[in-house]
Amino acid sequence: MLDERKRRILQTIVDDYVSTAEPVGSRTLARKYSLGLSPATIRNEMSDLEVLGFLEQPHTSAGRIPSPQGYRFYVDCLLAPPKISEHDVGVITNWYETRVRSIEEVFQETAKIISRMTRSVSLVTAPQLSKSLFKYLQFLPLDERRAIVVVVTDAGFVENKVIDIPEGTSFQDLQQIAANINERLAGLSFDEIKHSLLREIRNDILTNPALFETALAILRQALAVERAEKVYLGGTTQLLDQPEFRDVEKIRDLLAMLEEEKLLSDILHMQDGEGVVVTIGQENKYSGIKNCSVVQATYRVEGQVIGTLAVLGPTRMEYGKTMAVLEFMHRHLGETLKKFKVY
Amino acid sequence: MLDERKRRILQTIVDDYVSTAEPVGSRTLARKYSLGLSPATIRNEMSDLEVLGFLEQPHTSAGRIPSPQGYRFYVDCLLAPPKISEHDVGVITNWYETRVRSIEEVFQETAKIISRMTRSVSLVTAPQLSKSLFKYLQFLPLDERRAIVVVVTDAGFVENKVIDIPEGTSFQDLQQIAANINERLAGLSFDEIKHSLLREIRNDILTNPALFETALAILRQALAVERAEKVYLGGTTQLLDQPEFRDVEKIRDLLAMLEEEKLLSDILHMQDGEGVVVTIGQENKYSGIKNCSVVQATYRVEGQVIGTLAVLGPTRMEYGKTMAVLEFMHRHLGETLKKFKVY
DNA sequence: TGTTAGCACTCTATTGAGAAGAGTGCTAAC
DNA sequence: GTTAGCACTCTTCTCAATAGAGTGCTAACA
Numbered sequence: 001m002l003d004e005r006k007r008r009i010l011q012t013i014v015d016d017y018v019s020t021a022e023p024v025g026s027r028t029l030a031r032k033y034s035l036g037l038s039p040a041t042i043r044n045e046m047s048d049l050e051v052l053g054f055l056e057q058p059h060t061s062a063g064r065i066p067s068p069q070g071y072r073f074y075v076d077c078l079l080a081p082p083k084i085s086e087h088d089v090g091v092i093t094n095w096y097e098t099r100v101r102s103i104e105e106v107f108q109e110t111a112k113i114i115s116r117m118t119r120s121v122s123l124v125t126a127p128q129l130s131k132s133l134f135k136y137l138q139f140l141p142l143d144e145r146r147a148i149v150v151v152v153t154d155a156g157f158v159e160n161k162v163i164d165i166p167e168g169t170s171f172q173d174l175q176q177i178a179a180n181i182n183e184r185l186a187g188l189s190f191d192e193i194k195h196s197l198l199r200e201i202r203n204d205i206l207t208n209p210a211l212f213e214t215a216l217a218i219l220r221q222a223l224a225v226e227r228a229e230k231v232y233l234g235g236t237t238q239l240l241d242q243p244e245f246r247d248v249e250k251i252r253d254l255l256a257m258l259e260e261e262k263l264l265s266d267i268l269h270m271q272d273g274e275g276v277v278v279t280i281g282q283e284n285k286y287s288g289i290k291n292c293s294v295v296q297a298t299y300r301v302e303g304q305v306i307g308t309l310a311v312l313g314p315t316r317m318e319y320g321k322t323m324a325v326l327e328f329m330h331r332h333l334g335e336t337l338k339k340f341k342v343y
Numbered sequence: 344m345l346d347e348r349k350r351r352i353l354q355t356i357v358d359d360y361v362s363t364a365e366p367v368g369s370r371t372l373a374r375k376y377s378l379g380l381s382p383a384t385i386r387n388e389m390s391d392l393e394v395l396g397f398l399e400q401p402h403t404s405a406g407r408i409p410s411p412q413g414y415r416f417y418v419d420c421l422l423a424p425p426k427i428s429e430h431d432v433g434v435i436t437n438w439y440e441t442r443v444r445s446i447e448e449v450f451q452e453t454a455k456i457i458s459r460m461t462r463s464v465s466l467v468t469a470p471q472l473s474k475s476l477f478k479y480l481q482f483l484p485l486d487e488r489r490a491i492v493v494v495v496t497d498a499g500f501v502e503n504k505v506i507d508i509p510e511g512t513s514f515q516d517l518q519q520i521a522a523n524i525n526e527r528l529a530g531l532s533f534d535e536i537k538h539s540l541l542r543e544i545r546n547d548i549l550t551n552p553a554l555f556e557t558a559l560a561i562l563r564q565a566l567a568v569e570r571a572e573k574v575y576l577g578g579t580t581q582l583l584d585q586p587e588f589r590d591v592e593k594i595r596d597l598l599a600m601l602e603e604e605k606l607l608s609d610i611l612h613m614q615d616g617e618g619v620v621v622t623i624g625q626e627n628k629y630s631g632i633k634n635c636s637v638v639q640a641t642y643r644v645e646g647q648v649i650g651t652l653a654v655l656g657p658t659r660m661e662y663g664k665t666m667a668v669l670e671f672m673h674r675h676l677g678e679t680l681k682k683f684k685v686y
Numbered sequence: 687t688g689t690t691a692g693c694a695c696t697c698t699a700t701t702g703a704g705a706a707g708a709g710t711g712c713t714a715a716c
Numbered sequence: 717g718t719t720a721g722c723a724c725t726c727t728t729c730t731c732a733a734t735a736g737a738g739t740g741c742t743a744a745c746a
Contacts, residue, residue: 025709040719043710061709061726103505138483142499150493150501156485158493158503162446237599240591248583248591255580368738381690386739404697404738 002052002073008035009045010054011078014066018316021243023063068281068315071293075278075319082276082324088117089328096336107232110309110333115235118322120313122234123264123296127306132157133189136182139174147174154187231264244291244314257288268296268308276323276330281315291315295322297330301337309333345395345416351378352388353397354421357409361659364586366406411624411658414636418621418662425619425667431460432671439679450575453652453676458578461665463656464601465577468611470649475500476532479525482517490517497530574607587634587657600631610637611651619666619673624658634658638665640673644680652676 002010012033013024026042029035035042046064049055054070057063066074092113099109107124114122133154140148142162150160165174185193236258245251257263267286279294289312296310309330311322345353355376356367369385372378378385389407392398397413400406409417435456442452450469457465476497483491485505493503508517528536579601588594600606610629622637632655639653652673654665 023709027709038719039709040721041717044718047711057710059726060711061724063709135485140481140493140495140501142478142495146499148495148499148501150483150503152483152485152491156489156491156505158483158491160493160501160503162499235602237595237602240595240598246591248589248594251591252580252583255583259578259580366738370738382738383690383692384688387689390740400739402697404695406738 001077002054005037006045006049007078009042010049010066010070011074013046013049013055013064014070014074014078017065018318021316023058023065025063028063066316068283071280071315071319075280075323079320079323082320082327084324084328088325091117092328092332100336106333106336107230108234110329110336111232111234113234114309114311114325114329115238117325118311118313118318119235119238119241120311120317120322121236121239121258123268123308123310123312124232124234125265125268125307126230126232127155127157133187134185134193136186137178139171139178141171147171229261229265231261231268233258233264239313242314242316244316253288254292257286263288267294267312268310273298276326278319278323293317293319295319295326297326299330299333301334306334306337344420345397348380349388349392350421352380352385353392353409353413354417356389356392356398356407357413357417357421360408361661364659366401366408368406371406409659411626414623414658414662418623418666422663422666425663425670427667427671431668434460435671435675443679449676449679450573451577453672453679454575454577456577457652457654457668457672458581460668461654461656461661462578462581462584463654463660463665464579464582466607466611466651466653466655467575467577468608468650469573469575470498470500476530477528477536479529480521482514482521484514490514496533572604572608574604574611576601576607582656585657585659587659596631597635600629606631610655611639611653616641619669621662621666636660636662638662638669640669642673642676644677649677649680 009029012029012035016024016029016032026039026046029042030037030039037045046055049070050057050064054067054073055064056067056070058065095109095113096106100106107126111122111124114124135152135154137149137151140150142148145165146162147165148160149163150158152158165171188196236255239245239251239254245254263286267284267289276295276297279296281293282290284290284292284294291314292312293315294310294312295317296308298305298308300306309326311317311326313322352372355372355378359367359372359375369382369389372385373380373382380388389398392413393400393407397410397416398407399410399413401408438452438456439449443449450467454465454467457467478495478497480492480494483493485491488508489505490508491503492506493501495501508514531539579598582588582594582597588597606629610627610632619638619640622639624636625633627633627635627637634657635655636658637653637655638660639651641648641651643649652669654660654669656665
């Protein structure tokens with residue numbers, strides 16, 4: 001597709017632009033890098049690369065910058081397989097050891113370290129309840145009118161909620177209800193439970209109307225604990241250091257978006273694929289980040305997809321480094337979760 | 344202290360500067376507001392107010408802006424008792440009704456609505472576990488090697504953690520341990536428990552060494568669930584709309600600070616007093632916000648302090664409106680928490 | 687004695703012209 | 717195919733001039 005020399009020049013331009021944020025000129029390129037070519041030759045090649053769609057010119061007498069297609073080619077064909085350095089592995093391992101004491105913190109600190117290593121915003125989605133399997137629920141006493149319902153998932157995640165005890169129901173009745181529900185629902189995913197709930201229960205109503213009416217109401221309350229998918233953010237302020245966001249106007253929308261968890265999960269929900277996936281500029285569906293790139297990878301435990309790690313930054317991003325970090329982290333996180341006795 | 348006319352002029356200057364963010368000149372003041380005074384007279388008064396320390400001049404031929412002392416006088420002496428409008432009460436009530444479905448969301452949405460109404464950053468601290476009273480703990484089975492310990496507080500808050508079951512301990516043993524612990528610790532605050540834990544347990548070791556060694560280990564694990572005080576943030580991006588933060592340099596530190604939960608609780612932990620408290624500019628202890636003001640109020644349920652609501656903004660802030668919102672919200676939040684069957 | 691009009695002065699922000707710098711594209715020579 | 721040379725383009729920086737807003741002082745006025 002592109003001959004060797006064009007590839008080398010394109011690669012050099014991307015590298016230079018990523019590190020300087022300034023359009024790259026032929027003269028600078030020749031001076032700064034030992035390409036063994038004169039500025040004029042480079043000029044010709046650059047002109048070709050522009051016609052082919054890999055480069056753009058902000059205006060006539062400026063240097064070239066990579067086009068989205070240019071970045072795409074760079075990521076797909078010019079980048080060596082991303083590999084994290086020994087040193088970084090040490091930093092990460094140490095970080096987890098010294099900072100993380102609870103499950104909640106695993107995600108928070110994962111977001112922090114990713115953002116620190118990539119100097120970009122990081123996003124980490126925690127496991128979704130709806131994909132988990134129901135193990136059992138149990139009622140705990142609180143006072144005469146109220147009880148706590150605790151829902152335990154297969155993985156050992158616990159959600160809880162305070163509920164009203166329906167009029168005329170004893171705590172004994174509740175335990176009876178729990179036993180029934182557990183027998184029926186154990187091993188189902190919360191998605192399945194939601195869908196099959198009504199039908200299941202309706203059949204039972206025929207045999208014991210009063211009790212199961214109550215059970216239905218309670219289960220509904222209990223399942224309402226399902227929170228929206230939690231997204232942990234790290235390094236939002238990193239954006240401010242990027243020259244493309246030097247202007248407050250340009251960063252406002254982006255920061256506002258990062259405050260909206262719903263939008264965030266939209267950005268991340270686009271892939272189920274294996275490995276590290278890069279989405280560049282216009283390829284992003286959400287219009288607020290058309291000048292940004294997203295690098296993401298799902299993490300899994302024992303083959304099952306648990307959540308997503310992602311990095312959001314300007315299209316002018318250190319793709320190699322970022323991909324290497326995520327490549328490492330998405331494997332490492334699975335192992336860390338195991339250590340924390342979950343999964 | 345200040346005669347009536349000076350007060351009126353100072354108040355007008357503060358009001359104008361708060362809404363325009365431009366230094367206020369005598370001519371503008373005379374033209375824009377019906378003070379019944381000529382620019383020259385106003386000039387004289389302004390000159391006096393500057394000598395008295397209530398006004399400042401950015402440079403010789405600019406208008407005046409309020410000094411911190413000016414704001415202080417404005418807040419203490421010139422502001423009518425803050426009162427929220429009927430309309431706003433409606434908006435808030437409606438907001439809670441349509442948006443809030445769980446306890447967690449109460450705090451998140453409270454932060455959001457405060458920031459929306461005040462157009463500033465809001466901070467809401469959730470109740471602290473360490474101030475709560477221990478009610479009981481209970482073990483739930485997970486698998487052969489692990490169990491879930493659930494800790495219930497007086498208020499119905501539930502914390503949980505996956506623990507390893509010590510070698511040679513049966514689930515029966517665990518329930519025995521739970522019963523013992525509950526008997527001993529019920530009604531104590533988590534602070535007290537932490538302090539008295541070792542002594543209590545040590546006495547018991549004398550009577551049944553093996554079991555209580557185990558209990559000690561487990562209790563330690565269980566109490567480690569105490570998370571750092573959670574701070575909910577709202578409207579961080581509102582800062583970007585303020586002229587004083589038009590420059591990215593000036594906002595970076597502030598946003599970085601908002602990412603550090605520890606710093607946030609420092610800012611908020613300064614008062615136990617009643618009512619709405621305003622801290623202006625230099626009065627703030629944390630140097631990162633010397634050009635900001637903090638308005639805060641504690642909220643309580645049945646007399647007990649539960650947490651803090653706060654607004655952080657530039658010293659040029661709509662104090663009246665902000666104080667009114669917090670004055671209302673700190674009462675309203677207590678009631679809302681009751682509705683959610685907690686406390 | 688307090689208030690006001692007038693005026694000279696100060697400081698900032700804006701504008702426009704000119705120069706510097708970086709880069710391109712084309713042509714011709716190697 | 718590669719390179720040197722050169723005219724041309726476009727942005728950015730600098731600097732001076734100017735307009736605008738506001739002050740402080742003085743003198744006049746009620």
